[in-house]
Amino acid sequence: MSEIHEGGCQCGSVRYRTTGQPHRTAVCHCRYCQTRTGSAFGVSAYFNGEQVEVRSGELNRYRFTTESGRSFETQFCPTCGTTLFWTLGLWDGVIGVAAGTFDPPSFWFDVTREVFTRSKAPFVTLALAESHETTASYAPVAGDSPRLRGQ
Known part of the structure; x- marks a missing residue:
């Protein structure tokens, strides 16, 4: 029997x-995860689509295009606004789950990687096995909006 959370x-x-x-x-310090969470970073757990089942409730969606020209869609509760899931145009059939939304223990899996440390908050200190300034798939085709760049 597979593990269920x-x-x-x-x-x-x-x-x-x-x-x-x-x-x-992963722990992600990109500006998209910072604005998605309203915090210094997001903690993400990625599953194949068939591993995730919405059991009750409806979700609203917000879709935008990243500076790498890929889609990014968040799914959130229309009542309280909690972001639960997201999909990235880069990974077809993969769903990101906001780790803090799991029932306790919320962080039941190992996290050994952090990405987009170039926009990491200066007060965040993590001791993870992998640390990357961006990601291997980062390939900007356009700049982010000025508000995301602090202008």
């Missing part, structure tokens, strides 16, 4: 279940 949004309207282990995890 459940989670949901802050108000409890949306509930989900994951099966098995995530195939990738």
Whole structure:
């Protein structure tokens, strides 16, 4: 039997279940994750789509194009606004799950990687096995909006 974990949004309207282990995890310091979370970074657990099941509630979606020209779509509770999932145009069929939305223990998987340290908050100090200024797939075709660059 595969490992099962459940989670949901802050108000409890949306509930989900994951099966098995995530195939990738990371702490991400990119500006998109900073604005998505309203914090210094996001903690992400990536699963194949068939490993994630929304068990109750409805989700709103917000889609935009990254500076690398790829789609980024967040899915969030329309009642409380909690972002639960996202998909990246780079990884077809893969769903990112906001690690803090899992029921306790929220951080049940290993995180050994951090990405986009170039925009890391100066007060954040992590001791992870891998640390990358961007990612291998980072290939900007346009600049981010001035507000994301602090202009």
